Amino acid sequence: MEVVRIVGGRPLAGAVTVAGAKNASLPMLAATLLTAEPCVLHNVPDLSDVRFMIEILRHHGATVEKLEPGSWRITAEEIQPHTPYDLVRKMRASICLLGALVGRLREAEIAMPGGCVIGPRPIDLHLKGLARLGCTVTHQNGYISVDARNASGTYIFMGGRHGSTVTGTANLLMATVLTPGVTRLDSAACEPEIVDLCRMLVAMGARIEGIGSPVLTITGVEKLGGCTHTVLPDRIEAGTYLLAGAITEGEVTVHGAITEQLGAFLDKLDEVGVEVDVLNPAVIRVRGNLAKCRPVDIITLPHPGFATDLQAQFSALLTLIPGISLITERIYPNRFMHVPELQRMGADIAIEGPTAIVKGGKGLTGAPVMASDLRASAALILAGLAAQGETWVQRIYHLDRGYAQFDKQLAALGADIARLKAEEMPKDYCEE
Ligand code: EPZ
Numbered sequence: 371m372e373v374v375r376i377v378g379g380r381p382l383a384g385a386v387t388v389a390g391a392k393n394a395s396l397p398m399l400a401a402t403l404l405t406a407e408p409c410v411l412h413n414v415p416d417l418s419d420v421r422f423m424i425e426i427l428r429h430h431g432a433t434v435e436k437l438e439p440g441s442w443r444i445t446a447e448e449i450q451p452h453t454p455y456d457l458v459r460k461m462r463a464s465i466c467l468l469g470a471l472v473g474r475l476r477e478a479e480i481a482m483p484g485g486c487v488i489g490p491r492p493i494d495l496h497l498k499g500l501a502r503l504g505c506t507v508t509h510q511n512g513y514i515s516v517d518a519r520n521a522s523g524t525y526i527f528m529g530g531r532h533g534s535t536v537t538g539t540a541n542l543l544m545a546t547v548l549t550p551g552v553t554r555l556d557s558a559a560c561e562p563e564i565v566d567l568c569r570m571l572v573a574m575g576a577r578i579e580g581i582g583s584p585v586l587t588i589t590g591v592e593k594l595g596g597c598t599h600t601v602l603p604d605r606i607e608a609g610t611y612l613l614a615g616a617i618t619e620g621e622v623t624v625h626g627a628i629t630e631q632l633g634a635f636l637d638k639l640d641e642v643g644v645e646v647d648v649l650n651p652a653v654i655r656v657r658g659n660l661a662k663c664r665p666v667d668i669i670t671l672p673h674p675g676f677a678t679d680l681q682a683q684f685s686a687l688l689t690l691i692p693g694i695s696l697i698t699e700r701i702y703p704n705r706f707m708h709v710p711e712l713q714r715m716g717a718d719i720a721i722e723g724p725t726a727i728v729k730g731g732k733g734l735t736g737a738p739v740m741a742s743d744l745r746a747s748a749a750l751i752l753a754g755l756a757a758q759g760e761t762w763v764q765r766i767y768h769l770d771r772g773y774a775q776f777d778k779q780l781a782a783l784g785a786d787i788a789r790l791k792a793e794e795m796p797k798d799y800c801e802e
Contacts, residue, residue, distance in 0.1 A: 371792040374763045374777050376754035378736055381620035381658070382783040388608045388626045389415040390440065390601035392772050393679075394563035396463045397540040398570055398601060399423045402444035403432060403470040404544060405574060407596030412441045414601055419771045422461050429457060430467070445596075449474065455481035455512060461771075462491055468516070469541030472500065473548045476518045482509070487742045489704040496538040499526045503549060523551025523590055532701050533672035534559040534584070540567055546588040547576040555586040561673040562631045566602040573597035605631045606679045607773060608654070610748050613680075614780060616644040616658040617687045617756045622783060623655040634676040638684065642666045642691065665693030665730060670701050682708040682749035685726060689717035690756055692731030699724045708746035711739040715757050736761040738799035744772040751776065755785055762795050 390413035399420070402409040414420060416439065424434050424442070430453070432446040451471050458464045462483035471478035483491055497514065501507050502524055506517040526542060528534050539559040546553040558564070560582060568581040574597045577589040608627035615622025616639065629636070629648050639646050639656065643663040647655045665688065670678040678701035688695040689712055699705045703724035713719060714737045718729040736759035741747030747769040754761030763769075766789070769776055777789045 371764075372766055372789055373792050373795055374751060374766050375788050375790055376736070376751060376761045376763070377786040378734070378755055378757040378759065378761065380618065380755070380784055380786055382615050382618045382622050382755070382780065382785055383620050384783045385623040385625055386611050386779050386783065388603045388611070388624060389413070389774050391415070391563055391566070391604040392417055392419055393536070393561070393606070394566045395420050395601050396423050397466045397537065397544070397563070397567050398599065399427060399444065400466045400470040401544055401567065401570060401574070403427065403430060403446045403449055403467070404473050404548065405594040405596055406445070406447045408443050408445040409574070409596045410437065410441065410443045410598040412598070412600040414440050414442055415604065416440070416774045417770065417772060418767070419461055419463065423464065426453065426457050426464055426467065429453075446474075451475045451477050451479055453478075453480040458483050462486060463537065465493060465496070466537045466540050468496065468514070469544030472505065472516050472518045472545040476521070478514075478516045480514055482512050482514055487707045489702040493538070495528055495530050495535045496541045499528065499538065499542040500545060502526045503545065503553070518545065518549070521549045523549055523553040523588070525554045525556065527556045528559070529557035536561050536564060539564050543567060543571060543578070543586065543588065546590060547571055547578070548594065549590040551590055553588045553590070555588070556584070558584050558586045559672065560584055562602060562605060562628065570597060570599040573599055603627050606677060608632060609635045609677070609680045610683050610752070610773070611779070612639065612654060612656045613683045613687055613752055614755060614783070615656040617690065617752050619658040619660055620784070621655065621657045623649070623653060625653050627652060627654060629654055633674055635680055638666060638668055638676060642687070660690055663691045665691055665695040665728070667696045669698045672701070678702055678705060679745055681705060682745045683752055685709070685719070685728065686712065686749045686753040686756075688728045689719065689730050689734060689753070695728040695730055697726040697728065707742035708749045711742075711746070711750055712753055714739055715753055715761065717753070733758065735759050738762045738764065738795070741765040741768045744768050748773060748776065751780070751787070755780070755787070762799050764792065
């Protein structure tokens with residue numbers, strides 16, 4: 371096991387280029403199963419979740435070849451419909467294979483994904499959509515089986531109590547592009563990752579209208595062909611590096627992001643008082659000066675609202691800003707596993723239902739902390755960059771799921787950060 375040690379207090383300075391989006395790459399890799407022809411994906415990030423998805427594609431019978439770093443060719447000539455529990459439980463996002471298997475094979479059998487620390491991760495909206503299409507959906511022994519031989523296009527309302535569903539929209543897109551008839555997905559997710567998936571499906575020959583809107587109209591086609599597609603940049607990674615510049619009162623420039631996809635986040639950065647300069651549509655610079663910052667009220671919402679995947683990281687910044695900030699989670703009401711660890715570093719945060727009340731301004735001190743999920747681990751590292759003294763972050767395998775070489779990139783920006791073996795931690799810091 372590895373840990374990350376940070377000695378805080380150094381302002382970051384320099385530039386970083388964001389990689390391809392994890393949350394677009396995963397459904398796109400699944401989408402390659404929709405055709406027997408080769409699909410080439412460029413700008414695929416080098417993440418453990420992506421490597422795992424590639425192994426799952428091979429499990430299903432696809433040939434996966436690495437052309438060069440970030441570029442893969444996937445050819446799914448003959449595939450089988452079963453996704454076993456030991457694969458799904460390791461990465462719940464593998465549920466996005468469901469739509470691709472139904473689309474290509476008209477059948478699927480996939481293990482129900484478990485929940486995770488950010489909350490229950492239901493798939494009722496995914497299954498409701500498949501049932502609306504006329505699929506026979508059964509749930510037995512922890513597996514979902516879908517028979518789509520009689521499926522046909524129809525109207526499906528995708529909305530749930532927390533807004534739409536991102537992977538649910540991806541699944542129903544992939545299930546319906548090859549389903550006879552016309553399907554209207556109402557209250558579909560509008561996340562940029564879904565827009566990019568639609569573009570890839572259209573490049574394969576799918577017929578999709580309303581791309582980027584909450585109403586997608588899909589006209590089923592007989593067959594899809596291969597494609598060559600470049601994955602869009604990761605807006606969450608971009609936001610995380612911008613926060614690293616802000617929280618250390620440095621100057622960080624992020625290259626390669628799509629600024630218009632970060633509207634709500636940049637608006638909040640500006641409202642909090644961080645100096646944000648959009649140098650061009652793909653280059654954003656921040657300069658941090660905590661003395662000029664003021665508390666804010668953040669509510670996470672479906673896109674184009676404030677992204678839940680940037681909530682934990684932004685919370686770390688708010689612990690340093692004098693005054694009371696509120697963070698309300700409308701997507702995952704329990705997504706506060708980073709809070710107890712930030713409290714170990716001296717943060718004054720109280721949780722009231724879906725809202726974190728942050729009494730900021732007391733400063734943070736380094737401490738041994740435990741990562742619990744992908745974005746919480748990023749938040750703890752950001753806090754460590756600003757804390758006085760040494761912070762050790764354990765279970766950083768969570769971090770590697772969504773950030774490629776996060777520690778190395780931060781070191782290149784001037785952070786005193788190192789990835790070490792767990793045995794190198796001070797003895798009384800080690801996990802029980
Ligand atoms: C995607 O998860 C992302 N993951 C998540 O990013 C992201 O936080 C989330 O969308 C919201 O933007 C991937 O794309 C791989 P949802 P997803 O279905 O699709 C409820 C990260 O850190 N819901 O949009 O699983 C659900 O409980 C990860 O990169 C239902 O009630 O999220 C949640 O409260 C974490 N029924 C809300 O909707 C359903 O059938 C949004 O879930 C499906 C979802």
